[in-house]
Amino acid sequence: MKEDFLLEIGTEELPARHCMSVVSQLKPEIVDETALKHNLIVTAPRLLVSPRRITLLARSISQKETDREIKGPLYDVAFSDGKPNDIAKKFASSQNIPVDNLIINEHNGKKYLFAQQDLSKKLPDQITRFANELLVRITVPRPMRWDTTGFRFSRPIRWVVCLKGKAIVPITLLDLTAGRETYGPRFLGSHGIALHSAAEYEETLAKNAIIADHAKRRKILTKIISTLASSKGLIAHDPENELLEETVFLAEYPQPLLCTFDEEFLSLPPEVIEVVLRDKQKYFPLISRTNDKLTNRFLVIANFNTDSQEIARGNETVVRARLRDAVFFYEQDSRSKLAEFAPKTSTITFQEKLGSMEDKSKRVETIAMSLANYFDVKPETVTETVGLLKADLATHMVTELPSLEGTIGRIYAIRDGVDTHIATAIEEQYLPRSAQGALPQTPLGTLFSLADRIDSIYGLFSIGQEPTGSSDPYGLRRAAIAILRILWENTYDVPLNAVISSAAQAYKTETVVEPVTGFILTRLEQFIKEQDTPVPTNLIRAVVFSTNTTISFKKDILKQLETEQTTDQFAGLLELAKRIHHIAAKEAEAAEVKISRSDLNESEQKLYDTVEKLRQTDRPAISDLYTLTGPGTEFFEKNLVMAEDTGERKRRLSILRRAHGEISRVLSIALANV
Amino acid sequence: MAKLSLSSHKQAKPLTFQQMLRKLEEYWEKQGCVIGQPYGLEVGAGTANPHTYFRVLGPEPWKVAYVEPSRRPADSRYGQNPNRMQHYFQFQVILKPAPADNIQLYLNSLEAIGIDAKAHDVRFLEDNWEAPSIGAWGTGWEVWLDGMEITQYTYFQQIGGVNLDPVPIEITYGPERIAMYLQNVDDFKKIKWDDNVLYGDMFERQEHWQSVFNIETADIDRHQKLFELYHQEAQAQIEEGNHRAAYDNVLKMSHIFNILDTRGAVGVSERAHTFRQMQHLSSSIAKLYLEERKELNYPLMKKS
Numbered sequence: 001m002k003e004d005f006l007l008e009i010g011t012e013e014l015p016a017r018h019c020m021s022v023v024s025q026l027k028p029e030i031v032d033e034t035a036l037k038h039n040l041i042v043t044a045p046r047l048l049v050s051p052r053r054i055t056l057l058a059r060s061i062s063q064k065e066t067d068r069e070i071k072g073p074l075y076d077v078a079f080s081d082g083k084p085n086d087i088a089k090k091f092a093s094s095q096n097i098p099v100d101n102l103i104i105n106e107h108n109g110k111k112y113l114f115a116q117q118d119l120s121k122k123l124p125d126q127i128t129r130f131a132n133e134l135l136v137r138i139t140v141p142r143p144m145r146w147d148t149t150g151f152r153f154s155r156p157i158r159w160v161v162c163l164k165g166k167a168i169v170p171i172t173l174l175d176l177t178a179g180r181e182t183y184g185p186r187f188l189g190s191h192g193i194a195l196h197s198a199a200e201y202e203e204t205l206a207k208n209a210i211i212a213d214h215a216k217r218r219k220i221l222t223k224i225i226s227t228l229a230s231s232k233g234l235i236a237h238d239p240e241n242e243l244l245e246e247t248v249f250l251a252e253y254p255q256p257l258l259c260t261f262d263e264e265f266l267s268l269p270p271e272v273i274e275v276v277l278r279d280k281q282k283y284f285p286l287i288s289r290t291n292d293k294l295t296n297r298f299l300v301i302a303n304f305n306t307d308s309q310e311i312a313r314g315n316e317t318v319v320r321a322r323l324r325d326a327v328f329f330y331e332q333d334s335r336s337k338l339a340e341f342a343p344k345t346s347t348i349t350f351q352e353k354l355g356s357m358e359d360k361s362k363r364v365e366t367i368a369m370s371l372a373n374y375f376d377v378k379p380e381t382v383t384e385t386v387g388l389l390k391a392d393l394a395t396h397m398v399t400e401l402p403s404l405e406g407t408i409g410r411i412y413a414i415r416d417g418v419d420t421h422i423a424t425a426i427e428e429q430y431l432p433r434s435a436q437g438a439l440p441q442t443p444l445g446t447l448f449s450l451a452d453r454i455d456s457i458y459g460l461f462s463i464g465q466e467p468t469g470s471s472d473p474y475g476l477r478r479a480a481i482a483i484l485r486i487l488w489e490n491t492y493d494v495p496l497n498a499v500i501s502s503a504a505q506a507y508k509t510e511t512v513v514e515p516v517t518g519f520i521l522t523r524l525e526q527f528i529k530e531q532d533t534p535v536p537t538n539l540i541r542a543v544v545f546s547t548n549t550t551i552s553f554k555k556d557i558l559k560q561l562e563t564e565q566t567t568d569q570f571a572g573l574l575e576l577a578k579r580i581h582h583i584a585a586k587e588a589e590a591a592e593v594k595i596s597r598s599d600l601n602e603s604e605q606k607l608y609d610t611v612e613k614l615r616q617t618d619r620p621a622i623s624d625l626y627t628l629t630g631p632g633t634e635f636f637e638k639n640l641v642m643a644e645d646t647g648e649r650k651r652r653l654s655i656l657r658r659a660h661g662e663i664s665r666v667l668s669i670a671l672a673n674v
Numbered sequence: 675m676a677k678l679s680l681s682s683h684k685q686a687k688p689l690t691f692q693q694m695l696r697k698l699e700e701y702w703e704k705q706g707c708v709i710g711q712p713y714g715l716e717v718g719a720g721t722a723n724p725h726t727y728f729r730v731l732g733p734e735p736w737k738v739a740y741v742e743p744s745r746r747p748a749d750s751r752y753g754q755n756p757n758r759m760q761h762y763f764q765f766q767v768i769l770k771p772a773p774a775d776n777i778q779l780y781l782n783s784l785e786a787i788g789i790d791a792k793a794h795d796v797r798f799l800e801d802n803w804e805a806p807s808i809g810a811w812g813t814g815w816e817v818w819l820d821g822m823e824i825t826q827y828t829y830f831q832q833i834g835g836v837n838l839d840p841v842p843i844e845i846t847y848g849p850e851r852i853a854m855y856l857q858n859v860d861d862f863k864k865i866k867w868d869d870n871v872l873y874g875d876m877f878e879r880q881e882h883w884q885s886v887f888n889i890e891t892a893d894i895d896r897h898q899k900l901f902e903l904y905h906q907e908a909q910a911q912i913e914e915g916n917h918r919a920a921y922d923n924v925l926k927m928s929h930i931f932n933i934l935d936t937r938g939a940v941g942v943s944e945r946a947h948t949f950r951q952m953q954h955l956s957s958s959i960a961k962l963y964l965e966e967r968k969e970l971n972y973p974l975m976k977k978s
Contacts, residue, residue, distance in 0.1 A: 051798075145839075186796060300821065347938060355943075
């Protein structure tokens, strides 16, 4: 009989980010796979997550095998005179069945005893193991202990419900035995809610002010927010829906309240108000539909409750106090110019071994100086920007609201009459702020965004703080991706090598150039694979690890490969490249020696000239490499590379070495031929 | 949406500050807590009181509630900021081991001081606590009442680098915040301490002068010397095996460090160095305490 299945793990309030992570960890295929491991089949599994419960609902749960034959001893051994002897009896008792129930069957041409095992009674056991494994599979950063079981999880687990149809499946999870009692929102008190059947789960919870399904809550939230906001000609301002996603996991029964703060606070920079509302209080700032300007209205998403007036009043009081604090900090900061805060960054730690933010600014200056040319930035502009770059970190406002770093710098710089380019760069050094976040738009901002990040990566590698496994406490992978996104989306002709060696210059050590290069290029490989390119992995790797480290160049080559990779010309080029690589990369004598063209025969000259022409090309295309195929093939046909004569041999090897170098700028040959 | 009929019970007259603290003590006394007293040294939080700092270590059960006057020189605002003071109060509860229904117990305590959780939006938002200088961390929440943080709620995991087993729950109320809410005033100075005297009458001048000291006049040189002297004493006391005296000296170090920090006199490497020193001291202190409890055969085990 098909009966719905319910497993609910009741918790104390899970952090929103942990909820999101549970959703992404317990995908349906993982649930299926885990079930199968314990001889179970769940049909149409659905995972529902809220701060108070992690629920698995399924249309049915059944055993894959209901019985199993266990092979025992050989018949000849276990039977004497056609009757079961002690060995047979022992086997029967080990399987908990009477001797008469043993079966005799052939296996590989020999007769054996078999015991038929009924698995149907093991269902609760198997579900117990399945549920425990699902729980153990969930990982969260810094899990906690809360009781004598010593189990570690996001937050304490307090109850378990497990129903098959209407019946309780008596599983145990940690030291909890499953029942049918669930628990509702705290404001409804501590009494339990009896669940009649698995099929009625969502309906029963809804009656008790709980929307269990996070996808449903997201839909409801989106709708109630836009309805209430637009009724007043307003729009909720929530870039990238970050707050919305978080709010899905902050309330089980979201209810919007429209609130107001005093208009006088609108004299604060809107960015400050938005951070107070959104980051500190989880409120949705509201902007006007007509002019996109921030208004003195905001939306509070409360958990279901009755006295909304009282709740709105409370939230408004909090906002008033917070904004008054912000005004206080703004006025304190206004007593000094932005530049006056800069010396105070010497007391703000960047990293214990890498010094203060002032120290970091100095290194960033060295890096930016050496890269300035690529961005058409003048040295004096670099110096002027560095003087203000990190100053806002010492302001009251950023000390209180750290996510405003850079933004406050820009606002105060403009207030002080600083050049707009410099003010913008102060903010843009922190872009992109998230994996998908906006990139810096100006050359000066881009320069400092790169400099700041390569300083962090290089510095932390140099003190042995590189990311390992899943641990990346300084967010270096994110920093590397930011560098790559910037260089990928722009056409700045700056080689990654130059970026990395500028950091080596700032730290006055070359020791981690290689690991840092490897680290960033490995990220590049990942980054490209996520772009959905038709180019196969070996060619992606060949481009990533080619010797020209200009990212926009690599991007061009990949684009060309999308169509070129299937052509005969490309196959011909690869064939030749392989031959050249075989000799040029492996022969000990293969070095570039000085060649005088007049010493060369005709076919040698042809290849030599083609290679020299490629050398003059800044950004050769794949099709430019095709010019090598004809002369290269002819060269091999007409010349014995490993000639007896040393001079001849070295000359030929040298030509091949040069050709190899030209191809390698575009494609790493060794990696292309897998 | 389903509509639920819930009645809100509001107190006719909100509690004064002193009544509120007394109600909390009465409530937790009924839950079996010892009612402790403040420690009498400068501390940054109720956690530093030995009622918490020592008692959460080791296997012995412990339930305590107390008021702790706390100091944070960095929050000096001359008494002019409505929400921030360099000297304020915490109401601290420790339940060890943490009972499974501790959140309900907490919500009931709010009711006892006139906050009906049924009429408000009470939320538990992720907030983890970490104090590397004493090798301590825990996970938990800040509790919001209609958007206002009124309590820090922490399942302690480690102190002095030692895993806590059983795990205690620490509930730290912000009594000024709660009183401002209950009494509907927008400045701590306007809180009614009793029917006649305001919080401001009691503390405004103290805030002014202590802020002058913390921000402007505390002598950096002398404080650096004081820090070093307390450090030497703490080390000497650890060598004597006297963890209690050592601990007092660490508290002094910590407070003086905070004053120096407020004066802007702590460099980057000094900060890291100081934290390491204190971490080292607190781990030795925790070890000495645990050794003594073991030698005493855990006297509080019998009283649970």
